[in-house]
Amino acid sequence: MAASTPVTRPRTPGAATGSRPGGRSARVRAAVHRAVEELLAEEVGDALTIPVVAARAGVHATTLYRRWGSVGELLADVATSRFSGDVVVPDTGSLRGDLQRWAADVATDLADPDVLALMRATLGAGGEQGACACRGDREDQLAAMIERERARGGAVPTVERAADALLGPLYYRAIFTGEPGSPEWARGLVDLLLPA
Amino acid sequence: MAASTPVTRPRTPGAATGSRPGGRSARVRAAVHRAVEELLAEEVGDALTIPVVAARAGVHATTLYRRWGSVGELLADVATSRFSGDVVVPDTGSLRGDLQRWAADVATDLADPDVLALMRATLGAGGEQGACACRGDREDQLAAMIERERARGGAVPTVERAADALLGPLYYRAIFTGEPGSPEWARGLVDLLLPA
DNA sequence: GCACGAACGCACAGATCGTTGCGTTAGCTT
């Protein structure tokens, strides 16, 4: 490489940095993301390496090294785009209804073995950044629902408390115990959080 | 290799299989465990490989390949011995007191960055087995405390419910958010679980 | 359209990893 720029890599791959988010780059990115998810679903375990992903995606390994640099960053990128927008904020008219529906959706999402594999791999390789990618914008969604209820004039718990009561059990079950919670169980968590 | 046995590896490394848990094996095991924890604390990330661990431990890489086979199994072994016995079950006379003290201890344990790094790496490389290793025997401890209270004749929550209310938030905070909970916050979780 | 340059493909090389066979060390048994 020249001397000034540390690496040829065009900055963060996720957000278009103003350079060229055009057709081909987007296609490559999509193919790579799909390849990662496919390999994760096949429980390749250790064998999730840059060359393997590249071969599966039909892309040259050099491209992956240049764009992502390591499997850790690649997984963090995949996790970010996988977990953003996977669950929509419902609007049922009441906080209880919103939270119940939302918790059930999250539980359903977390029950997918592929999602679990992605989260575990991202946590392991991505470190702090990967962990945040797995949370996605779920705390923000929680805050949005609570804020809406407060605007309606209702009594609401703090976002922190709601995260403890909902996201805590949901994620703990999914990651640490083999048995993810059912949507019914997730709805029950809401009943424990909100006063009867 | 011969033909019958798939690998020369002497079964599970943790429990002595009756063969020879003698002095040298134990020393090697301890050195390797220490090396893993040291490297984890240095945030080596991807570079936590068998040869690197072997060099740090002053042991030949072949030994690690034969005893553990992969970084995943090695990390699961380290996590198991790290998380078993790290927290003792208190006996304060009341369930509330027991849980408060226990939750505070777990929170303190989870606040250690090295423990976090170990858990994340184990989750990533160890898969299902690694996840169980990170839980340790904490659900059993929870069950023991609850059972003791029930023997005293008190009203007790289910173990499942207690795990949701305590382990869920504790682990979620530690793993997914950068800020692990304080012992005081952990004690507050107990107050939310038990009726006032 | 046309030129510019970012992103990709390709080939090659250095480094590292995973595995095997064999000799040596050192627990364990009697």
Added chain:
DNA sequence: AAGCTAACGCAACGATCTGTGCGTTCGTGC
């Protein structure tokens, strides 16, 4: 104290990974 054998050290190999330089393709702006 002497033998047995599990466990370790050693050296070498093939496979795989990581990184670089250069030519080519194809979005993007003029």
